[in-house]
Amino acid sequence: MKTIRKITILGSTGSIGESTLDVIARHPDRFQTFAITANKNVEKILSQCQRFQPRFAVMLDQESSEQLASAIKTTNIKTEVLSGIESLEKVASHPDVDTVMAAIVGAAGIRPTFAAAQTGKLVLLANKETLVMAGRIFMDLVKQHHATLLPIDSEHNAIYQSLPHHYNGNLATAGISRILLTASGGPFRCASLDSLENVTPEQACAHPNWDMGQKISVDSATMMNKGLEVIEAHWLFEAPPDKIQVVIHPQSVVHSMVAYVDGSVIAQLGNPDMRTPIAHAMGYPERIESGVSALDMFKVAHLDFEEPDFSKFPCLGLAYQALDAGGNMPAALNAANEIAVESFLKKRMAFTDIPAMIKHVMQIIQREEILTLDDVLKTDKLARAKAHEWLANL
Numbered sequence: 001m002k003t004i005r006k007i008t009i010l011g012s013t014g015s016i017g018e019s020t021l022d023v024i025a026r027h028p029d030r031f032q033t034f035a036i037t038a039n040k041n042v043e044k045i046l047s048q049c050q051r052f053q054p055r056f057a058v059m060l061d062q063e064s065s066e067q068l069a070s071a072i073k074t075t076n077i078k079t080e081v082l083s084g085i086e087s088l089e090k091v092a093s094h095p096d097v098d099t100v101m102a103a104i105v106g107a108a109g110i111r112p113t114f115a116a117a118q119t120g121k122l123v124l125l126a127n128k129e130t131l132v133m134a135g136r137i138f139m140d141l142v143k144q145h146h147a148t149l150l151p152i153d154s155e156h157n158a159i160y161q162s163l164p165h166h167y168n169g170n171l172a173t174a175g176i177s178r179i180l181l182t183a184s185g186g187p188f189r190c191a192s193l194d195s196l197e198n199v200t201p202e203q204a205c206a207h208p209n210w211d212m213g214q215k216i217s218v219d220s221a222t223m224m225n226k227g228l229e230v231i232e233a234h235w236l237f238e239a240p241p242d243k244i245q246v247v248i249h250p251q252s253v254v255h256s257m258v259a260y261v262d263g264s265v266i267a268q269l270g271n272p273d274m275r276t277p278i279a280h281a282m283g284y285p286e287r288i289e290s291g292v293s294a295l296d297m298f299k300v301a302h303l304d305f306e307e308p309d310f311s312k313f314p315c316l317g318l319a320y321q322a323l324d325a326g327g328n329m330p331a332a333l334n335a336a337n338e339i340a341v342e343s344f345l346k347k348r349m350a351f352t353d354i355p356a357m358i359k360h361v362m363q364i365i366q367r368e369e370i371l372t373l374d375d376v377l378k379t380d381k382l383a384r385a386k387a388h389e390w391l392a393n394l
């Protein structure tokens, strides 16, 4: 008999959260939704409560949680409604939970993701920002508390699937020469450098292959997403930056590759649908049905690969710089990027101001070692303040 796994989904109303619930709905004999969380989207979380009947629903925002609680009172659902960051941590670390999908967007996801690792959960990590901001201390925490970490980002999940079975975190002894991290190139892959000045948020969010939340869509358009993923791959697979090569692959069919010293390259392929990596991680080590249609190689027909253009997409180079500098620099990069993306989406600055703001913040923040989560949060706060100052003077 299968044991039913109890899952908390942090960020259930987002793109990853919804795909996770879709996979859960296909396997009622395997998974039970213990808790779901959101920031403010009352309407969507209410309908999720009605369908999945979780024990807890948490809204970060107090007013939204009050609205949800009064809406739930008019139904026969037993879900308990909570609010605030401590409640997010509570449902991520609850003793009845064994699996946590970390799918809150941005730095806001770090505290509940830490709480899940600290209590030894199976952590399905979509929130790449946790690793970008606090890679070393998060990986140490996972080891110390015997948590299990499985990557949800399609590229990292593909790398995980392409690595040797018992990869021990040493590329050389595993016979690996390089990790090839694929990138679609985003909506502006073929745009001229001059035209980027005037692109709109709507254009930036119109990703050619993936349907994602707004923040990651803009990150894909600037290629900061790939930069964040280089840092994520560094921590997940203990790969030095010069062993992680970004490869533009416009079709988004090859989700990443591992190159071996004997000349072999192992890749994972599939249609661009996040339910594949989600189902892989949720079912691991078994394979379970995800709802994703089979890859039709005859329809795909061509697989193209190009080198990235670092001058058109300076965010990619900034991420490599932050990784090389180490310490608090990736956290500064991440915080400045979040403010830059938010300001661009609110039409307060141009698309090309995004790398300019991040570069400025990275220049004025002093490099420091990161030893604790508080150190990370201190840099995060300072970098956000510096980014806002830069914007005010624009």
Ligand SMILES: NC(=O)c1ccc[n+]([C@@H]2O[C@H](COP(=O)([O-])OP(=O)(O)OC[C@H]3O[C@@H](n4cnc5c(N)ncnc54)[C@H](OP(=O)(O)O)[C@@H]3O)[C@@H](O)[C@H]2O)c1
Pocket: 010, 011, 012, 013, 014, 015, 016, 017, 037, 038, 039, 040, 041, 042, 060, 102, 103, 104, 105, 106, 108, 109, 126, 127, 128, 129, 152, 153, 154, 210, 211, 212, 213, 214, 215, 216, 274
């Ligand atoms: N989408 C993808 O295909 C994809 C692929 C790979 C990795 N990822 C990563 O997965 C994470 C989620 O991405 P997404 O595209 O699913 O994002 P999204 O669609 O924007 O959803 C974000 C989720 O986080 C919640 N949230 C937002 N701000 C919050 C805060 N301050 N505190 C607590 N919860 C908050 C949102 O709640 P509300 O709905 O109430 O705002 C929503 O449930 C990101 O780290 C992203 O980089 C995404």
